[in-house]
Amino acid sequence: MAVTILFLGPLRDMAGEAAREVPGPLDWQGLLAVVGEEIAGQLQEARVNVACRGKVLADKTALDAQDGDEIALLPPVSGG
Numbered sequence: 001m002a003v004t005i006l007f008l009g010p011l012r013d014m015a016g017e018a019a020r021e022v023p024g025p026l027d028w029q030g031l032l033a034v035v036g037e038e039i040a041g042q043l044q045e046a047r048v049n050v051a052c053r054g055k056v057l058a059d060k061t062a063l064d065a066q067d068g069d070e071i072a073l074l075p076p077v078s079g080g
Contacts, residue, residue, distance in 0.1 A: 002024055002067065003021070003026045005021075005031070005034070005070075006019050006070060008073060009075040011039055011042060014038055015035070015039060024069065025066050026071070027063055027064060032044075043073065047075075047076040048074065048075055049073075050071060050074065051071065051072040051074060052070070052071050
């Protein structure tokens, strides 16, 4: 099995794909390693959130995704 990473909004454009499957389990450092340098830099910004198993993590560095889990990378919402 694998962990599915969903790239949303402008992060999708940066990744060049909507989703990526990677081997699990996956922690914060592992996530930063598999998404690439540009997206990893964005993820370290406080305004970018990470959700795992449908819940936004209060502390994204505490990520603990297991096989079959889905991680969503949530850029800040804009609009008016």
